Amino acid sequence: MINAKDWQQEQERLTTVMDKLRGTIAELEPEVSGLRDQVTDIRKRFWEEVTINTSNAEDFEETFYSMKQQEALLSERERSHRQRMQRLKSMKRLLTSPYFGRIDFQEEGSSLSEHIYIGVSSFVDRDGIDFLVYDWRTPIASMYYDFSPGAAIYDTPGGRVTGDMRLKRQYQISGGQLHTVFDTSVTIGDELLQQVLGKGADTQMKSIVATIQREQNAVIRDDTSAMLIVQGAAGSGKTSAALQRAAYLLYKHRDKLKADQIVLFSPNPMFNSYVSTVLPELGEENLQQTTMQEYLAYWLASTFQLENPFDQIEYVLSGTNSYGYEARLSGIHYKASKSYLKALQQYGLWLRKEGMLFQSIPFRDGELVSTEQMEAQFYSYDSSIRLANRVALLQEWLLKKLSVLERKERRAQWIQDELNYLDNEQYAEAYKELVRRHKQEGTVIHFNEEYVGIYGDAEEGLGEAEDFDFDYAMQEEELLRQMIVKAWFKPLRQQVKRLKFIDMIGLYARLFGDAAAYQEMTNEMDMPMHWQEISKQTKEKLSQSELFYEDAAPFLFLKELVEGNRTNTEVRHLFVDEGQDYSPFQFYFLKMLFPRARMTVLGDFSQAIFPQATNLHELDSPLTKLYGEGETNLIRLVRSYRSTREIVAFTKALLPNEEIVPFERSGRKPCLVNVISSEKRAERIIADIAALRAEGYDSIAVITRTADESRQAYDVLQSQGSDALRLITKETLTFEKGAMVIPSYLAKGVEFDAVLIYDASSQTYARESERKLFYTACTRAMHRLVLYATEEWTPFIQAMEPLLYEVE
Numbered sequence: 001m002i003n004a005k006d007w008q009q010e011q012e013r014l015t016t017v018m019d020k021l022r023g024t025i026a027e028l029e030p031e032v033s034g035l036r037d038q039v040t041d042i043r044k045r046f047w048e049e050v051t052i053n054t055s056n057a058e059d060f061e062e063t064f065y066s067m068k069q070q071e072a073l074l075s076e077r078e079r080s081h082r083q084r085m086q087r088l089k090s091m092k093r094l095l096t097s098p099y100f101g102r103i104d105f106q107e108e109g110s111s112l113s114e115h116i117y118i119g120v121s122s123f124v125d126r127d128g129i130d131f132l133v134y135d136w137r138t139p140i141a142s143m144y145y146d147f148s149p150g151a152a153i154y155d156t157p158g159g160r161v162t163g164d165m166r167l168k169r170q171y172q173i174s175g176g177q178l179h180t181v182f183d184t185s186v187t188i189g190d191e192l193l194q195q196v197l198g199k200g201a202d203t204q205m206k207s208i209v210a211t212i213q214r215e216q217n218a219v220i221r222d223d224t225s226a227m228l229i230v231q232g233a234a235g236s237g238k239t240s241a242a243l244q245r246a247a248y249l250l251y252k253h254r255d256k257l258k259a260d261q262i263v264l265f266s267p268n269p270m271f272n273s274y275v276s277t278v279l280p281e282l283g284e285e286n287l288q289q290t291t292m293q294e295y296l297a298y299w300l301a302s303t304f305q306l307e308n309p310f311d312q313i314e315y316v317l318s319g320t321n322s323y324g325y326e327a328r329l330s331g332i333h334y335k336a337s338k339s340y341l342k343a344l345q346q347y348g349l350w351l352r353k354e355g356m357l358f359q360s361i362p363f364r365d366g367e368l369v370s371t372e373q374m375e376a377q378f379y380s381y382d383s384s385i386r387l388a389n390r391v392a393l394l395q396e397w398l399l400k401k402l403s404v405l406e407r408k409e410r411r412a413q414w415i416q417d418e419l420n421y422l423d424n425e426q427y428a429e430a431y432k433e434l435v436r437r438h439k440q441e442g443t444v445i446h447f448n449e450e451y452v453g454i455y456g457d458a459e460e461g462l463g464e465a466e467d468f469d470f471d472y473a474m475q476e477e478e479l480l481r482q483m484i485v486k487a488w489f490k491p492l493r494q495q496v497k498r499l500k501f502i503d504m505i506g507l508y509a510r511l512f513g514d515a516a517a518y519q520e521m522t523n524e525m526d527m528p529m530h531w532q533e534i535s536k537q538t539k540e541k542l543s544q545s546e547l548f549y550e551d552a553a554p555f556l557f558l559k560e561l562v563e564g565n566r567t568n569t570e571v572r573h574l575f576v577d578e579g580q581d582y583s584p585f586q587f588y589f590l591k592m593l594f595p596r597a598r599m600t601v602l603g604d605f606s607q608a609i610f611p612q613a614t615n616l617h618e619l620d621s622p623l624t625k626l627y628g629e630g631e632t633n634l635i636r637l638v639r640s641y642r643s644t645r646e647i648v649a650f651t652k653a654l655l656p657n658e659e660i661v662p663f664e665r666s667g668r669k670p671c672l673v674n675v676i677s678s679e680k681r682a683e684r685i686i687a688d689i690a691a692l693r694a695e696g697y698d699s700i701a702v703i704t705r706t707a708d709e710s711r712q713a714y715d716v717l718q719s720q721g722s723d724a725l726r727l728i729t730k731e732t733l734t735f736e737k738g739a740m741v742i743p744s745y746l747a748k749g750v751e752f753d754a755v756l757i758y759d760a761s762s763q764t765y766a767r768e769s770e771r772k773l774f775y776t777a778c779t780r781a782m783h784r785l786v787l788y789a790t791e792e793w794t795p796f797i798q799a800m801e802p803l804l805y806e807v808e
């Protein structure tokens, strides 16, 4: 804490800033509403202000300019309104807490030490020169996160500034009131961080701008790497850093980067809701959020029933004894690998020479264009042309061919039959169309009463009948023929436009047959184990219009090789959270889909629970190779901010090689509870939840290994009288406070005040492959961790130092 005199000065400064803020808000409010009224008014009276006259070229030009003028006025007012509105919102945000930090900095060569107050946005005095508050993302504010008092530097677009930081101070201000002030030295106020971290879990993630740590700041402000990899221990603030990074990039490149040009891939829809308030809290619009599944489904759901990654992991966790399990696992690994990617690329090259598969264009009972014709045409193009470009040429050829065939078909005998079956409405339509055409051409025609009698007097304002000089009946028949054939050809044309003439499923399915054929097409030297069974399983799925999750990205990749068109050049930044759960294949695929985006991948290999995991940080990581070492920056975060020291010590013992340093916050040791039956366990869990609630913990998760176990646990707990318990499934979209039962893989990325591991026995967690899953579940706990078992404890606990836990 600071002395009374300094406190007094800080109090006075806060009062001055608050007054000025109120003054600015009072000035801005009427300006904003005035501009809003003007915009509404201009919009409403737009056409009144424009004189429309198109009688001659000069009048037309005048009309055009008067419209342009009106449009310019409107967009200028809209822009002013938007800017003022944004400023007003920023000022209002500052009103509760105008700043959280201050540094005093004396630039080299200057005799003055400047007081830099730092908040969530900048606030400049009326003179436009005096910065009362600096946005935390300004270059000068970076020193607050990067240095302790003493020599300090910061980089600006104009070059590096060096100097001396005389003071570093932190504030807790809320509701415009000064609560605490700390002078800090080494890191950003451990006291403040202690207070922030000691609080309960929230249903929404919070912004951490007031307490960003130095290594996190490096993640946030890295603006040069094409690939930024953040390997961070559980709870080290990867997701937090990613979101503040988005806010930073939006601020730094505000004139050219928009929020919808940043895409965040997150682990599940519930996580999306969990992080969705951080950017708005920082005054920025939300970025685009999606999940890999959602993205794949966008392109594939109309063709296949797509397996969900959570169903895949359920199978991996529960299907150990089922037939074909080993083969499926081997298939999952192979289809996630760089080798498979190369195999598909090679297959693409092979297809340039031979083997493209097409679907004929059917017509009535036969074929309009056969697959042989397509094949011949396709391979008549220069073999150096890329597959996708050749497909585009073939498409053009097909469309032209359809036009020729369409004209030819008008003379076909079957049309005559169709004509006989037409109803009056269709004749009437043709009649109207003819009238319209002739009117347009200025031809004067006469319809005899017979036609008018049948079809009604569609013709109004037609000139007097003069020469009955064209054979209406013939024209009508010709038109009807055209209409009939057109109706038949329209869907065919659409199919061609949608590239339905390519047999994509056939092309993918062909890979899964004889191993020798596969090797010939793909040059694969190192076939995965159980190839025959993998092939059988894959083809079986395809034949039912279903797709395994592990096949989704590869299928789409092949589709892209053959068809092109799917790349997105708008997106500039791709953030992939829980990156260890994506396959090398998927990363490569993402790079291909978003060729103009930089990538930020955040993850923890220790939490790699999906079989297609990617190692993020080792030298041979496929991620480093994606953009090359020169373009890649790897940052490691080892300090964990989520869990107490005791919980971190326990979880670290599960994965002794994991680099993880706890933030010094203390709590109870994890507690092991052994009970004799599942009923007794339910009783105990219910009592524990009640006790935790009484201690003030609002968010409590009973974590099970799989969804099946969640359902069982939920049923037992309910039958024992636990009310207000929520069952979380892969369909759950929002994250709410309270007690819940949740499978381990859905708890990824989120955190709870207390975690109750439903079954930590050797029956549930025994295989080495389950170690990381168990670790991930335990690391969700912020303050309390309780584990239950009805049998002997999992070997992961048995191997642990007993000092690390309490037993009840």
Ligand SMILES: Nc1ncnc2c1ncn2[C@@H]1O[C@H](COP(=O)(O)OP(=O)(O)OP(=O)(O)O)[C@@H](O)[C@H]1O
Binding pocket: 193, 196, 197, 206, 208, 211, 212, 213, 216, 232, 233, 234, 235, 236, 237, 238, 239, 240, 241, 603, 604, 641, 642, 748, 749, 750, 751, 779
């Ligand atoms: N600098 C910080 N100041 C305050 N709180 C922080 C800071 N860094 C992280 N935290 C808090 O620590 C918790 C964990 O952060 P976050 O979820 O971002 O970690 P993570 O590395 O993504 O975790 P995991 O990999 O386990 O999902 C959150 O409650 C977050 O608010």
